[in-house]
Amino acid sequence: xxxxxxxxxxxxxxxxxxxxxxxxxxxxxxxxxxxxxxxxxxxxxxxxxxxxxxxxxxxxxxxxxxxxxxxxxxxxxxxxxxxxxxxxxxxxxxxxxxxxxxxxxxxxxxxxxxxxxxxxxxxxxxxxxxxxxxxxxxxxxxxxxxxxxxxxxxxxxxxxxxxxxxxxxxxxxxxxxxxxxxxxxxxxxxxxxxxxxxxxxxxxxxxxxxxxxxxxxxxxxxxxxxxxxxxxxxxxxxxx
Amino acid sequence: xxxxxxxxxxxxxxxxxxxxxxxxxxxxxxxxxxxxxxxxxxxxxxxxxxxxxxxxxxxxxxxxxxxxxxxxxxxxxxxxxxxxxxxxxxxxxxxxxxxxxxxxxxxxxxxxxxxxxxxxxxxxxxxxxxxxxxxxxxxxxxxxxxxxxxxxxxxxxxxxxxxxxxxxxxxxxxxxxxxxxxxxxxxxxxxxxxxxxxxxxxxxxxxxxxxxxxxxxxxxxxxxxxxxxxxxxxxxxxxx
Numbered sequence: 001x002x003x004x005x006x007x008x009x010x011x012x013x014x015x016x017x018x019x020x021x022x023x024x025x026x027x028x029x030x031x032x033x034x035x036x037x038x039x040x041x042x043x044x045x046x047x048x049x050x051x052x053x054x055x056x057x058x059x060x061x062x063x064x065x066x067x068x069x070x071x072x073x074x075x076x077x078x079x080x081x082x083x084x085x086x087x088x089x090x091x092x093x094x095x096x097x098x099x100x101x102x103x104x105x106x107x108x109x110x111x112x113x114x115x116x117x118x119x120x121x122x123x124x125x126x127x128x129x130x131x132x133x134x135x136x137x138x139x140x141x142x143x144x145x146x147x148x149x150x151x152x153x154x155x156x157x158x159x160x161x162x163x164x165x166x167x168x169x170x171x172x173x174x175x176x177x178x179x180x181x182x183x184x185x186x187x188x189x190x191x192x193x194x195x196x197x198x199x200x201x202x203x204x205x206x207x208x209x210x211x212x213x214x215x216x217x218x219x220x221x222x223x224x225x226x227x228x229x230x231x232x233x234x235x236x237x238x239x240x
Numbered sequence: 241x242x243x244x245x246x247x248x249x250x251x252x253x254x255x256x257x258x259x260x261x262x263x264x265x266x267x268x269x270x271x272x273x274x275x276x277x278x279x280x281x282x283x284x285x286x287x288x289x290x291x292x293x294x295x296x297x298x299x300x301x302x303x304x305x306x307x308x309x310x311x312x313x314x315x316x317x318x319x320x321x322x323x324x325x326x327x328x329x330x331x332x333x334x335x336x337x338x339x340x341x342x343x344x345x346x347x348x349x350x351x352x353x354x355x356x357x358x359x360x361x362x363x364x365x366x367x368x369x370x371x372x373x374x375x376x377x378x379x380x381x382x383x384x385x386x387x388x389x390x391x392x393x394x395x396x397x398x399x400x401x402x403x404x405x406x407x408x409x410x411x412x413x414x415x416x417x418x419x420x421x422x423x424x425x426x427x428x429x430x431x432x433x434x435x436x437x438x439x440x441x442x443x444x445x446x447x448x449x450x451x452x453x454x455x456x457x458x459x460x461x462x463x464x465x466x467x468x469x470x471x472x473x474x475x476x477x478x479x480x
Contacts, residue, residue: 007247007387147247147387149412172389172435179423180416195412 002135003162005155005173007147009105014135016128017110018158020117021141022150023196024077025099026222027117027212028062031079033239034220036088042100042235046070049095052231056091063095067203070095079119080211093234100235102141107224107235110137115222115237118154118187122216125161127223127240136162138177149184149194150212156181157215187213242375243402245395245413247387249345254375256368257350258398260357261381262390263436264317265339266462267357267452268302271319273479274460276328282340282475286310289335292471296331303335307443310335319359320451333474340475342381347464347475350377355462355477358394358427362456365401367463367480376402378417389424389434390452396421397455427453 002014020026029040038058043049049061050072062075069076075086077096094100106113112131116124116138128136138158140151156177162168163178170178184190191197191213192206200209223240230236242254260266269280278298283289289301290312302315309316315326317336334340347353352371356364356378368376378398380391396417402408403418410418424430431437431453432446440449463480470476 010385145250146411147413147416149415152412152416171386172392173387175389175424175433176387176392176416176420179420183419183423184415193415 001132001166001168003159003168003174004135004171005138005159005177007140007152007173007176008142008145009102009139013106013110013137015111016132016136017106017113018116018124018128018136018138019103019106019113019141020138020151020154021096021099021102022117022154022212023191023200024079024208024212025094025096025141026115027119028077028079028082029094029115029222029237030117030120030218030220031082032087032092033222034218035082036084037090037092039091040222040237041091041093041230042103042237043093043095044101044104044233046095048233049093052093055231058090060090060092062092065097067200067205078205078208080207098141098143102139103235106139113224116154116158118157118212119214120216120218120221121154121157122161123219124221125158125165127221129162129165143196148196150191150196152177152180153184153190187215241372241406241408243399243408243414244375244411245378245380245399245417247380247392247413247416248382248385249342249379253346253350253377255351256372256376257346257353258356258364258368258376258378259343259346259353259381260378260391260394261336261339261342262357262394262452263431263440264319264448264452265334265336265381266355267359268317268319268322269334269355269462269477270357270360270458270460271322272327272332273462274458275322276324277330277332279331280462280477281331281333281470282343282477283333283335284341284344284473286335288473289333292333295471298330300330300332302332305337307440307445318445318448320447338381338383342379343475346379353464356394356398358397358452359454360456360458360461361394361397362401363459364461365398365405367461369402369405383436388436390431390436392417392420393424393430427455
């Protein structure tokens with residue numbers, strides 16, 4: 001079985017794809033579902049998210065650009081700020097700078113698309129292992145076309161869990177991610193010391209960085225549902 | 241002073257750029273100049289290299305696609321096979337799958353463009369340190385759009401040398417490269433165990449992989465010369 005890590009989204013994917021944007025989109029997605037959201041709709045642009053407003057009941061719009069909330073949206077992209085009274089039973093429309101785009105790239109060719117973060121790493125690895133027949137690709141969203149330490153570190157954590165669950169042949173991306181996982185300190189150090197972690201801290205969002213560093217604190221794995229009633233151009237995820 | 245590592249070519253560059261394609265283009269470039277070639281002309285396509293044939297005396301065409309020599313070229317891309325009787329006094333026109341393209345991207349915005357490999361790592365770092373006023377970018381060529389362990393490892397070696405020569409603020413790429421340098425074994429292990437090292441070995445080119453693993457065995461730093469008489473669209477490098 002092949003295990004591949006793309007340090008940035010690239011090319012076409014095998015049957016199972018784990019998409020990572022640890023700071024913060026996939027961590028937030030896990031948390032929204034954990035805290036009662038019924039479903040997530042990932043759009044490819046903020047405009048596509050705004051266009052959904054009013055098309056169905058119980059929608060919340062969530063997202064960021066450059067780390068900051070998008071004007072006209074209900075929520076930012078804060079996992080630490082997610083709470084059940086707001087989210088319970090709602091469908092959250094999400095659009096973020098990097099993570100939702102990476103999910104769209106993955107969904108073009110991947111069969112099973114899962115969202116992964118440090119917070120659901122063990123559950124996401126188990127789910128991937130249970131689904132795979134061909135190969136697993138872990139896709140790091142990065143930050144505006146640049147490789148992000150937090151995503152590579154998270155990919156290394158997932159790869160480590162997967163290697164404990166079975167035999168895989170690795171590519172260079174997986175070798176790099178595993179080496180980073182083993183050499184870059186504990187999750188809190190790695191995320192807080194990454195470029196994007198430092199940037200979020202300067203925005204006053206250090207609590208999100210700490211939250212995102214929690215290792216396997218959730219068993220929720222956002223899972224792409226195909227062929228449902230999701231609006232054209234959106235990806236429909238539910239808790240798996 | 242900033243030190244940035246691009247795990248793949250990306251964006252615009254500061255005043256000093258070190259371009260790495262350790263397996264094998266930049267290792268070969270160092271060796272050609274070390275063994276007597278007068279200059280290198282890097283083209284952006286094989287066709288551009290072939291079109292230079294006959295336009296001036298003493299040209300040799302060298303390059304590869306998918307690791308194999310290009311039909312109509314005089315030489316492949318083998319550092320271990322480079323020898324002085326063939327190269328002495330000649331200008332070598334080079335085109336390779338990844339390395340020459342990365343050099344062209346770097347030259348679009350970088351002021352001082354140097355070619356670096358493990359074999360000239362210390363000399364290349366010293367030259368970069370001597371030239372820099374703004375920042376240094378280390379650019380990994382990768383392999384057909386995928387990050388290559390051999391390039392990231394080499395970037396980590398260069399970063400380590402640079403950090404021993406002065407203070408730098410690092411980006412995530414530099415943090416990842418340094419972690420890989422420290423965690424991925426000695427140069428021979430890292431290169432031989434990389435995807436492209438394994439592929440070259442299956443092609444019978446293991447001697448090139450061993451040659452490319454030699455750490456700081458040369459003091460030649462191929463250096464871009466601007467405004468000379470190089471043909472349009474080619475990059476002119478000489479030993480620096």
